Amino acid sequence: MNLAAESTKALWYLTRGSGIVSLLLLTVSTVLGITTALRWASRRWPRFIVEGLHKNVALLSIVFLAVHIVTAVADGYVTIRWVDAVVPFAGQYRPFWLGLGALAFDLFLAVAITSLIRVRLGYRTWRAVHWLAYACWPIAVVHGLGTGSDAGQGWMQLIDLVAVAAVAAAVFARFVVSTTTDRANTLVGSHS
Amino acid sequence: MSHRVRVDPIACDGRGVCAELLPERISLDDWGYPIVDDSPVDDRLLPHAKRAVEQCPVIALRLERIRFRGDGDHRAAAAGDRQAAP
Amino acid sequence: MVAVPALVDLDVESPTLPRLLAGLTDNLAEHRRQYPAPPLSARPRGDITTAVERSGLRGRGGAGFPTSRKLQAVAERAKGKPVVVVNGSEGEPASSKDAVLLTKHPHLVLDGALLAAAAVGARDVVVAIDCNATRALRSVSVAIAERTRTEPSSRIVRVAAIPHRFVAGEETALVNWLNGGEAKPTLTPPRPFEAGVDGRPTLVDNVETLAHLAQIVRWGPEWFREQGTDAEPGTMLVTITGAVEQVGVHEVPIGARLSTVIRNAGGSLSRARAVLVGGYFGAWLSTDQARRTRLCDEDLRPFGAGVGCGVIVVLPKDACGLKETARILGWYANESAGQCGSCVHGLAAIAGGAADLFHGDDAVDRLIRWAGQVEGRGACQLPNGAARLLRSGLVVFADEIERHRSGQSCTELDA
Numbered sequence: 001m002n003l004a005a006e007s008t009k010a011l012w013y014l015t016r017g018s019g020i021v022s023l024l025l026l027t028v029s030t031v032l033g034i035t036t037a038l039r040w041a042s043r044r045w046p047r048f049i050v051e052g053l054h055k056n057v058a059l060l061s062i063v064f065l066a067v068h069i070v071t072a073v074a075d076g077y078v079t080i081r082w083v084d085a086v087v088p089f090a091g092q093y094r095p096f097w098l099g100l101g102a103l104a105f106d107l108f109l110a111v112a113i114t115s116l117i118r119v120r121l122g123y124r125t126w127r128a129v130h131w132l133a134y135a136c137w138p139i140a141v142v143h144g145l146g147t148g149s150d151a152g153q154g155w156m157q158l159i160d161l162v163a164v165a166a167v168a169a170a171v172f173a174r175f176v177v178s179t180t181t182d183r184a185n186t187l188v189g190s191h192s
Numbered sequence: 193m194s195h196r197v198r199v200d201p202i203a204c205d206g207r208g209v210c211a212e213l214l215p216e217r218i219s220l221d222d223w224g225y226p227i228v229d230d231s232p233v234d235d236r237l238l239p240h241a242k243r244a245v246e247q248c249p250v251i252a253l254r255l256e257r258i259r260f261r262g263d264g265d266h267r268a269a270a271a272g273d274r275q276a277a278p
Numbered sequence: 279m280v281a282v283p284a285l286v287d288l289d290v291e292s293p294t295l296p297r298l299l300a301g302l303t304d305n306l307a308e309h310r311r312q313y314p315a316p317p318l319s320a321r322p323r324g325d326i327t328t329a330v331e332r333s334g335l336r337g338r339g340g341a342g343f344p345t346s347r348k349l350q351a352v353a354e355r356a357k358g359k360p361v362v363v364v365n366g367s368e369g370e371p372a373s374s375k376d377a378v379l380l381t382k383h384p385h386l387v388l389d390g391a392l393l394a395a396a397a398v399g400a401r402d403v404v405v406a407i408d409c410n411a412t413r414a415l416r417s418v419s420v421a422i423a424e425r426t427r428t429e430p431s432s433r434i435v436r437v438a439a440i441p442h443r444f445v446a447g448e449e450t451a452l453v454n455w456l457n458g459g460e461a462k463p464t465l466t467p468p469r470p471f472e473a474g475v476d477g478r479p480t481l482v483d484n485v486e487t488l489a490h491l492a493q494i495v496r497w498g499p500e501w502f503r504e505q506g507t508d509a510e511p512g513t514m515l516v517t518i519t520g521a522v523e524q525v526g527v528h529e530v531p532i533g534a535r536l537s538t539v540i541r542n543a544g545g546s547l548s549r550a551r552a553v554l555v556g557g558y559f560g561a562w563l564s565t566d567q568a569r570r571t572r573l574c575d576e577d578l579r580p581f582g583a584g585v586g587c588g589v590i591v592v593l594p595k596d597a598c599g600l601k602e603t604a605r606i607l608g609w610y611a612n613e614s615a616g617q618c619g620s621c622v623h624g625l626a627a628i629a630g631g632a633a634d635l636f637h638g639d640d641a642v643d644r645l646i647r648w649a650g651q652v653e654g655r656g657a658c659q660l661p662n663g664a665a666r667l668l669r670s671g672l673v674v675f676a677d678e679i680e681r682h683r684s685g686q687s688c689t690e691l692d693a
Contacts, residue, residue: 036207036249048212051247123203123251200465201618202657221651223623 011075016149018067020159023140025061026108027163029054030137034170055115062112065105097146100139107136137167194232195255197241203252210253213244232258292497295505296529297513298489302382304417306424309385313496315429316389322356322399330397330491333499334511339365339447339484340559340587342575345491348481349397351471355479356399363456363475363482364391366407366414367440367447370557371609372589375515376485378527380407380414383489384421390488392433393495398481401433406452409439444613448658449482451615462615463658486515507533510574514585518543520592521550532585533574540592551593552674556586558606559663561670562599582670600678603671604632610664621661624652628664632671638682642672
């Protein structure tokens with residue numbers, strides 16, 4: 001048996017698997033993040049739990065993302081350089097679809113790093129960067145659809161569908177259905 | 193040296209995370225906004241206070257160091273003109 | 279022999295009463311006949327501050343803060359190129375004293391502002407006036423133009439029209455507006471004396487305070503102390519409305535008996551239901567309490583009130599105290615800047631509760647609860663005013679509350 005071929009295949013499976021898990025975790029984190037803005041809370045799910053999960057699931061997603069990137073670069077079957085992980089669209093292999101992945105990674109890094117130092121950074125700056133999360137997730141999904149070897153498979157399509165539906169529902173609840181506590185300015189008719 | 197917790201009422205959005213994480217100092221009023229007890233926070237409570245500050249979704253909670261006895265007690269009595277009195 | 283500050287001019291007879299409301303003129307030349315051009319110079323003047331300190335002058339905007347302390351706080355930071363802001367916003371609806379001064383005695387106010395500027399080392403003065411006070415705006419603008427022509431100075435005086443809302447007159451809101459932001463209070467620290475307009479140390483003083491300051495420099499702190507009490511010296515302008523014949527602005531010595539003040543304005547406590555002292559931002563007094571009280575913080579504090587900006591409303595006997603209270607609390611809810619959750623929600627709840635009270639509901643318990651919940655938790659003092667007004671109303675109109683609860687109306691009982 002060809003060891004090199006076996007190890008490359010293993011790396012390839014790892015890349016695919018970790019990529020899918022990372023995306024799923026990112027989806028969960030995104031939905032949780034949107035939920036905190038909704039001020040939804042129940043007795044079994046105190047707000048700090050939702051907040052904490054949002055943060056920790058995102059961090060876990062980054063761990064799987066790291067595996068995804070390392071295995072993709074280490075896999076010698078196609079040429080992906082380290083730099084292609086952060087600089088989008090400059091690679092040899094499927095530059096556009098892979099580039100989207102690099103872009104999503106950049107955005108994810110920006111959001112994550114600013115969040116780790118948010119108290120020092122100040123609310124306004126942190127919030128401005130955090131909006132990029134709304135760009136990061138869909139780009140990651142499209143990256144998966146474009147480069148993902150499993151994209152055509154039924155089960156993968158189902159996963160994608162559920163993920164998109166979850167985020168769409170959360171976004172709808174957040175932006176279309178106005179929250180009751182969204183600025184009681186309207187309540188007291190404050191002049192400006 | 194001890195600390196005290198303070199909230200920025202303008203930044204605060206009534207999310208309520210702080211009251212969950214630091215009930216010893218923070219309770220919620222009838223509308224979900226924090227009532228902050230600004231008595232000093234000791235070393236035992238400090239990690240919880242820090243966590244509450246970190247977890248506030250809008251970074252409205254702050255931790256202030258008490259530098260000397262009575263520090264911050266007379267915050268309100270600075271040179272203030274309450275014209276039309278607010 | 280008591281040393282008199284070199285500023286004081288004792289050659290001309292100093293006014294007894296009225297002081298601020300004497301020699302009213304908007305003409306500079308006429309004004310100068312009574313008040314020669316004050317001694318101004320470019321460098322911070324400690325002697326002006328000393329004179330103000332000895333006079334015991336306290337702010338007339340409502341807070342009653344010792345003026346000399348403010349001057350000192352800003353003068354200490356003279357290197358930061360201070361700014362003087364004359365607060366003519368007069369957001370208290372029942373008050374018109376500042377409008378009267380700005381319209382009828384603008385040069386006295388401007389003299390005071392320039393003296394304050396000299397005391398703290400400021401070269402810029404801004405006169406902030408409510409955008410709806412067209413006469414005051416015009417009068418001050420004309421006065422400034424007159425001065426620029428005949429008394430050129432290195433100091434620049436500008437007029438700023440500010441939005442018509444109660445909180446716009448709060449000093450941080452005023453500063454925020456002048457800095458291009460909204461006329462809404464900001465979080466302190468820093469307070470304006472540390473960093474205000476343009477980030478510079480800013481002195482914010484009420485129109486009337488500065489008018490008194492000009493007189494103190496003219497005739498001396500001892501003269502100023504000839505009226506008023508030891509703790510609260512001088513005279514003050516009061517705006518009296520309601521069941522009085524001479525509705526309007528009067529000048530009284532601080533510490534005058536409230537009943538006398540009302541009587542001199544053609545009113546009577548025997549024909550009153552209650553008295554609102556300090557305006558919307560003040561508190562209700564029963565006629566009994568009013569009878570025993572002098573117009574000074576020392577006497578009013580035990581009733582939870584203060585002289586504030588000098589508004590006195592005499593509620594006629596046939597008026598309904600609950601209705602008035604509910605109306606004022608509704609006004610409070612409307613005036614919230616909308617920045618602090620406890621204020622926005624709390625004042626709305628309190629207004630609703632007061633209306634319920636008027637309609638006979640048993641709302642006292644929840645109103646007391648809410649008053650305790652809104653106090654001190656906003657970025658400014660607005661909710662404190664509402665809580666104070668509410669509490670005094672609950673005490674003074676306790677029997678009215680009972681009557682409304684049992685279904686009687688107010689007019690019935692006065693038969």
